[in-house]
Amino acid sequence: MVKPISVGLLGLGTVGSGVVKIIENHQDKLSHQVGCPVKIKKVLVRDLYKERGVKIDAHLLTTDVNEVINDPEIDVVIEVMGGIEETRRHLLNALRNGKHVVTANKDLMALYGSELLTVASENHCDLFYEASVAGGIPILRSLVDGLASDRITKMMGIVNGTTNFILTKMCKYGAPYEEVLAEAQALGYAEADPTSDVEGLDAARKMAILARLGFSMNIDLDDVQVKGITEITEEDLNYSKRLGYTMKLIGIAHRDGDKVEVSVQPTLLPDSHPLASVNDEFNAVYVYGEAVGETMFYGPGAGSLPTATAVVSDLVAVMKNMRLGVNGRNAVAPQYAKRLKSPCEIFSKYFLRIHVKDQVGAFAKITAVFAEHGVSFEKILQLPLKNSELAEIVVVTHKASLQDYEEIFQKLRDLEVVQEVKSSYRVEGDGQL
Amino acid sequence: MVKPISVGLLGLGTVGSGVVKIIENHQDKLSHQVGCPVKIKKVLVRDLYKERGVKIDAHLLTTDVNEVINDPEIDVVIEVMGGIEETRRHLLNALRNGKHVVTANKDLMALYGSELLTVASENHCDLFYEASVAGGIPILRSLVDGLASDRITKMMGIVNGTTNFILTKMCKYGAPYEEVLAEAQALGYAEADPTSDVEGLDAARKMAILARLGFSMNIDLDDVQVKGITEITEEDLNYSKRLGYTMKLIGIAHRDGDKVEVSVQPTLLPDSHPLASVNDEFNAVYVYGEAVGETMFYGPGAGSLPTATAVVSDLVAVMKNMRLGVNGRNAVAPQYAKRLKSPCEIFSKYFLRIHVKDQVGAFAKITAVFAEHGVSFEKILQLPLKNSELAEIVVVTHKASLQDYEEIFQKLRDLEVVQEVKSSYRVEGDGQL
Incomplete structure (x- = not known):
C-alpha cells in the first residue's frame, strides 16, 4: 500500500470539524485523484476534553503546537484556528520546517500574505488560501x-x-x-x-x-x-x-x-x-x-462544510503537487509595483439625500454647488417632508471624481439653506465599467 | 533570452482570431506567469487570401495541416477549426507526435473525449478543453x-x-x-x-x-x-x-x-x-x-474573446506544466463505471396544460388518472377557453417518476374528455434537490 499523506490540523472549531468530516466522507474521491490516502495525524486544540460536533480519536488531539509543526511525518499543516500574530509565527515555523500550508485565515493573509508567500516560496512549499475569501466559492x-x-x-x-x-x-x-x-x-x-x-x-x-x-x-x-x-x-x-x-x-x-x-x-x-x-x-x-x-x-460565503470544501480542495492541490514533486514552484510574485489612484482619478456616480429649508431658490443654490464642479444630475426627486418646514431632495449624479464629490459634500453642509445631508452612497452602473 | 513556447493554431475563424489577439495583447501577463514568451508559429486556414478581422503575418498561414502537427518545433496545438471526424484524426496525430492539445470543440469532446484523453495520457501530453463548455466561464x-x-x-x-x-x-x-x-x-x-x-x-x-x-x-x-x-x-x-x-x-x-x-x-x-x-x-x-x-x-457562453480567454487560459496551464515537466500527469481516469437511472428512478415535478371538453365530471376523470399512479397536485388552474366548447386545465404535480409521468401522459391522451394535451414541462424546485 502507498504511504498516506499526513495532515496536521491547527484548530478544531467550525471549519476544522468540517475538514475532518470531508476528509473522512470523501476519502474515496481524494485517494482516486491523488493516488494515495490522506490521514489526519495530529490536531491542535485549546481544550482536550471539550465536546465536539465531530468524532475524532482522542489521542490525535494535542494542546502543544510543536507536536504538529515539528512532527517530521506531517506533510501539510491546515490552519483553521484563526488569530493573527501567534498564528503567523506558527505558520512561518511550519513553512521553515518544510510543511505545506493551507489556511482559511483572511485576517492573516490580508496582513501578512506577502511575507508568508515569500517564505513559502523560499522553502519550496505550497501556501494556499482559497477559503479565506468567499468560503465555498473557488x-x-x-x-x-x-x-x-x-x-x-x-x-x-x-x-x-x-x-x-x-x-x-x-x-x-x-x-x-x-x-x-x-x-x-x-x-x-x-x-x-x-x-x-x-x-x-x-x-x-x-x-x-x-x-x-x-x-x-x-x-x-x-x-x-x-x-x-x-x-x-x-x-x-x-x-x-x-x-x-x-x-x-x-x-x-x-x-x-x-x-x-x-x-x-x-x-x-x-x-x-x-x-x-x-x-x-x-x-x-x-x-x-x-x-x-x-x-x-x-x-x-461561510459555514462549516462550504469553507471546509475550499480548504480540502487546496489540500488536494498540495497533494497533487507532492505527487508531481513541484510544490512551491507555481507561485508567481506580483507583476506590478503598487500604484493607487488619487481622489481625482476615482470616478463614480453618487446618491445624495439632503434636507433643505423649504424656501424659494433653495434647489437652485444646491444645483449651483454641483455646477461649480461640473457635475450634473441623472435623477432628481424633491418632496416636501411631512410635519416639517423642510423639503427632502434626492439626487443621483452623473460620474464625478471622488475629489469633486468630497468638496461638493463639504460645500453642501456649509450652505445656509441645507439643514442636513442625510446620507450619500456610491452608485454603480449596470454591469459595464 | 529564454526560448519561447511555440503554438500551432488549427483554424482562424471567430475564436481563432480571438486567440491571436489575446496572445498578442496579454503577452506581458503570459510571460510573467510562465517565465518565457509564447509565439504563434503556424496557422492552418482554408483560404490563404481571405480578409481577416485580425492582423497576422501572411507567411504564418498554411493550408497543409501537416505543417502544424508535424512541425517538431511546435509544442502546443490549439484546435479552433470545428468539425468532428477529420479534426479527430488531426488531434490524434498531434498527440502521437507529442504535442499538447487545447481544443474548444464540444462536438468532438462529447463524442470522442474519452479516446482523445486516453491517447493524450499515453503520450504524456496535456489535453485541455475548458472552452468547449460555457465559453468564458471557467x-x-x-x-x-x-x-x-x-x-x-x-x-x-x-x-x-x-x-x-x-x-x-x-x-x-x-x-x-x-x-x-x-x-x-x-x-x-x-x-x-x-x-x-x-x-x-x-x-x-x-x-x-x-x-x-x-x-x-x-x-x-x-x-x-x-x-x-x-x-x-x-x-x-x-x-x-x-x-x-x-x-x-x-x-x-x-x-x-x-x-x-x-x-x-x-x-x-x-x-x-x-x-x-x-x-x-x-x-x-x-x-x-x-x-x-x-x-x-x-x-x-460564446463570442470570440470570451471563448478565446478560456482557450488561452488552457494554454497557460499547458505552459506551466511544461516548465515543471509534468504534462499529461494530472489527468484522472473516470472513477466510476457508468450507471444510468431507469425511468422509475428519475423523479421530477411536471407542468401539464390540457384542453378538455367542458362537461360535468371532466376534471374528475383527469384527476383519477393521476391518482391511479399516486401522483398528486401542487397547483391547479382551470379556465374556460374563449370561443370554444373546451376548458383549459393547467396543473403542476408533486414529484412523480418519469415512468409514471409517461404512463399518465399516454392515458390522458386516450381519455375521451381530453381534446389534447397541449404541452408538458419538467418543473424544478427552488435550488434544493
Whole structure:
C-alpha cells in the first residue's frame, strides 16, 4: 500500500470539524485523484476534553503546537484556528520546517500574505488560501487559473454574508437596522460583537486579498477605503428601491491603466445587475476581464462544510503537487509595483439625500454647488417632508471624481439653506465599467 | 533570452482570431506567469487570401495541416477549426507526435473525449478543453480543482446562449418563437440553420462533458435525453409566469447514490432560483455539492474573446506544466463505471396544460388518472377557453417518476374528455434537490 499523506490540523472549531468530516466522507474521491490516502495525524486544540460536533480519536488531539509543526511525518499543516500574530509565527515555523500550508485565515493573509508567500516560496512549499475569501466559492483559483490569460480590470464582491443577510432583510421587510441585526445574532449569522462585519472590515480584508491576486500588485489592507452599513436607514432603502436600485455592501477593486482603487462601501446597484439578486447570507464575486467581459461566481460565503470544501480542495492541490514533486514552484510574485489612484482619478456616480429649508431658490443654490464642479444630475426627486418646514431632495449624479464629490459634500453642509445631508452612497452602473 | 513556447493554431475563424489577439495583447501577463514568451508559429486556414478581422503575418498561414502537427518545433496545438471526424484524426496525430492539445470543440469532446484523453495520457501530453463548455466561464476547472474535495450531486446548466436569448425575449415581450428566432438570426445570435441549438443538441453535448467530469463517469452523448424549445408557446410562458416560474432550456445532470440521469429540456424554474435571472445570451452553470451546497458560475457562453480567454487560459496551464515537466500527469481516469437511472428512478415535478371538453365530471376523470399512479397536485388552474366548447386545465404535480409521468401522459391522451394535451414541462424546485 502507498504511504498516506499526513495532515496536521491547527484548530478544531467550525471549519476544522468540517475538514475532518470531508476528509473522512470523501476519502474515496481524494485517494482516486491523488493516488494515495490522506490521514489526519495530529490536531491542535485549546481544550482536550471539550465536546465536539465531530468524532475524532482522542489521542490525535494535542494542546502543544510543536507536536504538529515539528512532527517530521506531517506533510501539510491546515490552519483553521484563526488569530493573527501567534498564528503567523506558527505558520512561518511550519513553512521553515518544510510543511505545506493551507489556511482559511483572511485576517492573516490580508496582513501578512506577502511575507508568508515569500517564505513559502523560499522553502519550496505550497501556501494556499482559497477559503479565506468567499468560503465555498473557488474564486481565487478562478482568478489565477481560469482567467489566467485575461487582464482583469474590475472586481465587485459581496464578500460578507452577515451584512448581506442584514441588508436583504431590511430591504425585504422594511425593518430597521438594529432589529435585523438582533435577528441575525439570534440566528448565528452575526456575532455578539458584530463590529468587524458591519463596519466593513471583514470585507476589506477579503478585497485586499482579491485585489492583490487579480491585479498582481501588493495591495495592503490600509489601501482599502472602508465604510460600513450601520448608518443605512429605511428611508435610504425606500428611495433606492423607488429609483430602481438595490443597496448592497460592495467591495470594489478597479484598475484604470496602471493604477488601482480598492474600497468597501454601501453601494446602489441597478436591480438588473447580477449582484443585485444575490440575497441572504450568500456571497458572489463579479469579475470583469478585458477579453472575457462579465463573469460572476456565486455561492456560500461561510459555514462549516462550504469553507471546509475550499480548504480540502487546496489540500488536494498540495497533494497533487507532492505527487508531481513541484510544490512551491507555481507561485508567481506580483507583476506590478503598487500604484493607487488619487481622489481625482476615482470616478463614480453618487446618491445624495439632503434636507433643505423649504424656501424659494433653495434647489437652485444646491444645483449651483454641483455646477461649480461640473457635475450634473441623472435623477432628481424633491418632496416636501411631512410635519416639517423642510423639503427632502434626492439626487443621483452623473460620474464625478471622488475629489469633486468630497468638496461638493463639504460645500453642501456649509450652505445656509441645507439643514442636513442625510446620507450619500456610491452608485454603480449596470454591469459595464 | 529564454526560448519561447511555440503554438500551432488549427483554424482562424471567430475564436481563432480571438486567440491571436489575446496572445498578442496579454503577452506581458503570459510571460510573467510562465517565465518565457509564447509565439504563434503556424496557422492552418482554408483560404490563404481571405480578409481577416485580425492582423497576422501572411507567411504564418498554411493550408497543409501537416505543417502544424508535424512541425517538431511546435509544442502546443490549439484546435479552433470545428468539425468532428477529420479534426479527430488531426488531434490524434498531434498527440502521437507529442504535442499538447487545447481544443474548444464540444462536438468532438462529447463524442470522442474519452479516446482523445486516453491517447493524450499515453503520450504524456496535456489535453485541455475548458472552452468547449460555457465559453468564458471557467467551469470545468472549477469542477476539477475548485470543488476537488466535494461530491457533486447535481449540475444544472443554461449552456446554450441562442436558446436563452430566444426564451428571454419571448418571456419579456410576449413574442412568438418564430419572430424571436428571426431576430436572433439577424443579430447573429442564431445560425441560418438553428437546428443544433433550438433542438437542444448543442446543450446536450455540453451536458455530456459536464456530467463526465462532475460525476467521474464515462457519460456518452447518447445517454442524454433531449428536447428542444421549438414547441414552446406564448400560452405556456404566460401560465408559467402566472404560477411564479421562469422557462429556461436547462441541462440537468443528477446523481442519486451511484446512478445518474442527464437531460436537456425546457424546464420551469421558480423565479427565485439563481438560474432564473440568467438572461439574454448569458450562460450559467449551477452546481450542487454535498459539502459546499449551492454554487453558480455565470458568464458569456460564446463570442470570440470570451471563448478565446478560456482557450488561452488552457494554454497557460499547458505552459506551466511544461516548465515543471509534468504534462499529461494530472489527468484522472473516470472513477466510476457508468450507471444510468431507469425511468422509475428519475423523479421530477411536471407542468401539464390540457384542453378538455367542458362537461360535468371532466376534471374528475383527469384527476383519477393521476391518482391511479399516486401522483398528486401542487397547483391547479382551470379556465374556460374563449370561443370554444373546451376548458383549459393547467396543473403542476408533486414529484412523480418519469415512468409514471409517461404512463399518465399516454392515458390522458386516450381519455375521451381530453381534446389534447397541449404541452408538458419538467418543473424544478427552488435550488434544493
